[in-house]
Amino acid sequence: MKKVGILGATGAVGLEGIEALTGHPWFQVGNLYASERSAGKTFRDACKLDISRIPPEVAGRVVKEIAPGADNLAAVFSALPSAEAKRMEPEFARLAPVVSTTSAFRYENDVPVLITEINPEHIELLRSQQQARGWKGFLAPEPNCTTVGLSMSLKPIMDNFGVSRVVMCSYQAVSGAGHAAIELWARQRQPGVPQPLPPQETAEPPLLFDGNVIGFIADEEPKVKKEVLKILGRYKKGAIIPAEFPVECFCVRVPTYAGHLEAVFVETSKSCSVEDVKSAYEDFNGRCKEKFGGLPSSPKKAVTVLDRSPQPRYDAEMDGGMTTVVGRIEKGALGDRWIKYLVLSNNLKKGAAKGSVQVMEYLLTQGLL
Ligand SMILES: NC(=O)c1ccc[n+]([C@@H]2O[C@H](COP(=O)([O-])OP(=O)(O)OC[C@H]3O[C@@H](n4cnc5c(N)ncnc54)[C@H](OP(=O)(O)O)[C@@H]3O)[C@@H](O)[C@H]2O)c1
Incomplete structure (x- = not known):
């Protein structure tokens, strides 16, 4: 041992x-x-x-x-x-x-x-x-915990259809901010309907998790944008050549305990259907099982695809908190080469x-x- x-x-x-x-x-x-x-x-x-x-x-x-x-x-x-x-x-x-x-x-x-x-x-x-x-x-x-779900869900798409652009909005759990935040949120919770508070137009309002959504997480967005490209980059002659596509995101804190949910919009290089994306995930799962299935902490499925939205309270602990849960894979109105989906990754487990x-x-x- x-x-x-x-x-x-x-x-x-x-x-x-x-x-x-x-x-x-x-x-x-x-x-x-x-x-x-x-x-x-x-x-x-x-x-x-x-x-x-x-x-x-x-x-x-x-x-x-x-x-x-x-x-x-x-x-x-x-x-x-x-x-x-x-x-x-x-x-x-x-x-x-x-x-x-x-x-x-x-x-x-x-x-x-x-x-x-x-x-x-x-x-x-x-x-x-x-x-x-x-x-x-x-x-x-x-990587940063928010980067994990995004990178895991993009990898099979990138390998099969190429990626030209990515837009992501996150809904991140309070535990992502550490034990002090978890304790603060516990102290803030009150029975009943959270009451509106007086607007604070100039100063940054005091940190309030309960009944609230915080639309800025310090340093998070630059980390996600940089790390995802490094992780999806190629190793060549002793160096990593980062992937080359623009990534834009908003990272937002919501009052859930664990599991970062992300809404992702991807423009692919080749057009692909929802079914194509689902089978890319299945192929990826097969390869992961073969290569990493023997590791004690590996999940049964690297990516679990749902037809509904992943939900942190129900799905964050799926497969020991190690599977990346993707749901609502859809084509939108943006064009033939766009695909959108929701992804959930456990920030404390797979993400840390x-x-x-x-x-x-x-x-x-x-x-x-
Ligand atoms: N939370 C997540 O979901 C998550 C996910 C991915 C990565 N991360 C990263 O993981 C790291 C830890 O995050 P966390 O959420 O676990 O934070 P946390 O709950 O605040 O825990 C911080 C830990 O570091 C110790 N520590 C703090 N200041 C220290 C100092 N000056 N010297 C020695 N030890 C010190 C604390 O000890 P005391 O208890 O004695 O203060 C505590 O054990 C951070 O870098 C964070 O960005 C967090």
Whole structure:
């Protein structure tokens, strides 16, 4: 069994990381690290979220302050805030592979942004990164959680029909903003109908999740636009050549707990019918099953196609929260080469912790862990 340390263990994603590693056939939970606020406390006392699914022997462990040391870790899963990750992830990567859900290093040229089913060949960059930086480990980030559903749903379309343009609007869950947001939303919930509040025309209104929709998420849209092209890019001669099509989006927060829903409009290079798109997803599922079906965290289906709209409360946990749920695939009034659909991806699981564990599993099978 290989020990995996968790940076940011007491947060929304860290908690999911513990869950994804608990009872894992290849990995076990190693040291739990968090801020000085949590260090020295048991995980049970430090974590403010619902830890009922965490086994008592892990809940009773003492959280450590972040300080790199080998500690016999085979790998590290990082779920730190980005600024802290920028400082600490390289310190750990000197000693062991770091699979990260943070944005700290996603845009560096020698760092891939990995989604197992989409760009496994990009892991070649990890070997050159490791050599060039002279580290025992490397930095292997996963994308932003909103990018995951978009990239997973676009990949089969791009491979079969080409993509010329993409427009996306997201409806993102509160857990995407971390444990403080989850706690704030819980405090804001009131019985009855949410009452209108006085308009605030100039200042940014206080953060209000309950009964509200927030049409701006700091830094989210630039991340999605950049990452999706890197992930769907080609690995060639030691570099990633990003995909070349414009992506535009609005990223919006809605009062749901988990699962980011996105409305996507795609202009394809070749025209295609709804049935063509559905069979492209089926072919993709077949290929994923063949290549990644043996990884313990892989879903039965990489993409699940529904004839209705995916709904976060019903569908976010489908297939262990690891399948990308696509629904309402339709042709619109925009023209023959346009297709539209809704996609749902679990931001905490496929979009963060369990997706990162799946990457670790793949890296292990490729001799990189
Ligand atoms: N939430 C999602 O759906 C999601 C999805 C994909 C990626 N991400 C990314 O994952 C990372 C974690 O997100 P999250 O939602 O889990 O955030 P979170 O709930 O706020 O958790 C943050 C974690 O980092 C620790 N931490 C905070 N400041 C620290 C410091 N100065 N030194 C050491 N540890 C510190 C916290 O420890 P304390 O409890 O001690 O404060 C906590 O364990 C972020 O980079 C985020 O962008 C999140």
